[in-house]
Amino acid sequence: MTDLIQITYISRATFEPGPRENGVEPHVGRILMSSRRNNPRRRLVGVLYYGDGCFFQCIEGERAAVQALFSRISDDPRHTDIRVLRVRDIDVRSFNDWSMKYVPAAREVLQQLRAFGQTRFDPYSFNDEQIEKMVDLLRTSADPTTGQLNSTSRRNAPADMMGLTYLAIALSTLALAVSCVTLAMIMEWI
Ligand SMILES: Cc1cc2nc3c(=O)[nH]c(=O)nc-3n(C[C@H](O)[C@H](O)[C@H](O)COP(=O)(O)O)c2cc1C
Structure with a gap:
């Protein structure tokens, strides 16, 4: 008890x-x-x-x-x-x-x-x-x-996870943009 x-x-x-x-x-x-x-x-x-x-x-x-x-x-x-x-x-x-x-x-x-x-x-x-x-x-x-x-605080844990998710999305978007620009430069499109 x-x-x-x-x-x-x-x-x-x-x-x-x-x-x-x-x-x-x-x-x-x-x-x-x-x-x-x-x-x-x-x-x-x-x-x-x-x-x-x-x-x-x-x-x-x-x-x-x-x-x-x-x-x-x-x-x-x-x-x-x-x-x-x-x-x-x-x-x-x-x-x-x-x-x-x-x-x-x-x-x-x-x-x-x-x-x-x-x-x-x-x-x-x-x-x-x-x-x-x-x-x-x-x-x-x-x-x-x-x-x-x-x-x-347990109630804060989801908020922390949301922050990490947004950071991951932002970093992925940045990486994609850099890849596109690099590809465009290799192909001499820009
Ligand atoms: C008003 C007041 C409330 C406190 N409440 C807590 C508490 O809920 N839990 C806790 O671990 N320490 C609390 N403390 C801090 C403790 O007195 C102590 O500094 C702390 O537990 C030491 O742990 P640390 O070495 O990990 O910082 C409080 C201190 C004050 C002045």
Whole structure:
């Protein structure tokens, strides 16, 4: 029998936000890259939100794997004030398609925060209902980093394959054009 849990925690970034690269703060981009590299082999999934200097992360998987990752994350100097909001047993992974989904401070999240009476993201003041709503929103929100950040997120794999297919088609077309020009020159047509 599987022993799956979901942990939701918040923390404060210790770094000064740098200019975004492809819409993602560079420190956060590096965190996502290592998450997407490491999580699949531990069968961990989840979502990461970063806004106004705070993280909100939900991680799901086997109890021991989640606990081991959370212990490593807790020692990470890129954040502080780590507070576990809730740990619960689950039957299935709800972020199953994502090794680590990323949701930016996009319109729907900002709308949700306004509904909570917040002008800045302050998850330290969330009550249980707001935590639940935030996790639900992150489950349905789009991840704009799909196909970027060398992601190994399962949902990104088809996007990577499409990129390779287009590259192969472009290279084949180029090779055909070069062959045609060479042939035309040999035949002294041009
Ligand atoms: C907010 C936050 C969330 C993180 N989430 C993950 C994660 O889901 N998976 C992961 O492997 N590392 C995560 N990390 C990074 C780990 O703390 C650690 O740096 C990393 O696992 C080390 O692995 P690496 O040597 O392969 O980069 C996170 C770090 C922070 C600050």
